Amino acid sequence: MATTALGDTPVHxxxxxxxxxxxxxxxxxxxxxxxxxxxxxxxRVVLNIFPSVATGVCSASVRRFNELAASLDDTTVINVSKDLPFALASFCGAEGIDKVTTASAFASTFGSDYGVEMTDGKWRGLLARTVVVVDRDGSVLHSQVTPTIGEEPDYDAAVAALG
Known part of the structure; x- marks a missing residue:
């Protein structure tokens, strides 16, 4: 299992x-x-995985990947959380998020398939902040679980993995 933290509390x-x-x-x-x-x-695909677009760091990562997507050739950015599609659509509409795809894992096995569903802590059941970069052939080029949920991902490392 991967470990991150929510505040000072370790989360698995x-x-x-x-x-x-x-x-x-x-x-x-x-x-x-x-x-x-x-x-x-x-x-190529960048998966920006996070707990909820309703938090400051999560919404910041969606905004940042939306900005980056404009300059990433042959790359699809998918933002993934367990937020309901209604909430994701409302956020994207209000924020002008239009260069990325947002998708909900609320009715999916994504969290367990990708090993990112949190099993303990106050936010258990939500997805840990993770970035996975996938090449055209489906192979993983980069994978990062942030040390803490309140920390933005390493955008530079994700973009660098694309070459």
């Missing part, structure tokens, strides 16, 4: 996120329009 996940060189698990999430969102093939 159901497993480990995919490791560099491994194949990214396929998934089916629910988009803001309640349509299926799956792992794209033939393109």
């Amino acid at each position: 996940t159901v497993g480990e996120p995919p490791t560099v060189g491994s194949q990214a698990p396929t998934f089916e999430l629910t988009g803001n329009d309640f349509e299926s969102v799956t792992l794209p093939t033939g393109t």
Whole structure:
């Protein structure tokens, strides 16, 4: 299991996120329009995984990846949380988030398949802040669980993994 922290309290996940060189698990999430969102093939993918868009750090990461997506060729950015699609759509509409996909894992096994669902702490059941970068062939290029939930991911490392 991976370990992060919520404040000073250690928090564990159901497993480990995919490791560099491994194949990214396929998934089916629910988009803001309640349509299926799956792992794209033939393109690079950045998965920005977080607990809830209703928190400052989570919303900041969605905004930042939206900015970065504009300059990432042949790359799809998917923001994933267990927020309901209604909340994700409302946030994206209000914030002008239009260069990324947001998707809900509320009715999915994504959290356990990716090893990022938190098993303890106040936010157990939500997803730990994680970034996974996937190459065109489905292989993982970068994987990071942040040391604390309140810490933004290493955007530079995620972009660098894309080459």
